[in-house]
Amino acid sequence: MMRGLRLVLGALALCASGGAWAGLPVFCERSQEITAADQDRVLRFAGVVRRELEASGGKVALVSRAGLDLSRFGLLYSHAAVALKDNPASPWAVRQLYYACDESRPRLFDQGVAGFALGAETPASGHMSLVFLPEEDGALLERAALDKPLALSLLAGRYSANAYAFGTRYQNCNQWVAELLAGAWGGIDRSNAPRAQAQAWLRAQGYAAGPVQVPSHALMFAGQFLPLVHVNDHPVEDIHALKLQVSVPESIEAFVHRRAPAARRVQVCHDKERIVVRRGWEPLGAECRAAPGDEVIAFGS
16 A cells, blocks of 8 residues: 555655655655666766757756656656756756755755756656747746746745645645746736736646546545645545646646647657657657657667
């Protein structure tokens, strides 16, 4: 039961804890062990991601990282953020929501691409998705992400791994990104309930969060006994149907692509033998298998 519940938690949101370990937020005390060989592979993988960011010609990108194996939920990517070329922390640092375990609260955190890549649960393999926006949409998102008062006004005081996408009681890492998009494109007033305004704008624009299918009622209700997992913000009908409206990277990317059909996507994955780069919206599966037209970089080269 507990193993299944941990997987559910991972499916709902994987937000980094202090940037040091991106595991399940309820297990903050756990540290990740990584071998020198694994670290070398991940750093080479991150180097390819950084190359794609720099070659984009833009100044902002939506980035998503895979965490646990979420295939049983039909999910691959679990943690969304915004990479900024002119991030004051460092070029192309990733701005994201994470749960600060020592403070017991969500915070905003800037992290280099390598650190973001190293946050994956399994260093033997990894996936990242980059979405590059058309110039006007990208400029608005960049401005919003670098506007600290706006970005912080959209940060909730309480974290929930499975936060309801259209409620303001809690928030997870992906929901902050969705609301930041609303702040960028919706012209909200940050001095007057900005999160409610952002969610209203997302609803009006047809944003669809999830739904995340929970395997059983037993797992659904066992979650209420674990920290950082809540169901009291979700509609009762969603709980009974085992389908929670939770923001996940797939929801955000689909919304962006629908709003801006000219947006470009690059997916980068690696296993122990190679890195695969796919340019386009055709999904690159969890197996990291190259198709005709994909770029393949062998680790031995």
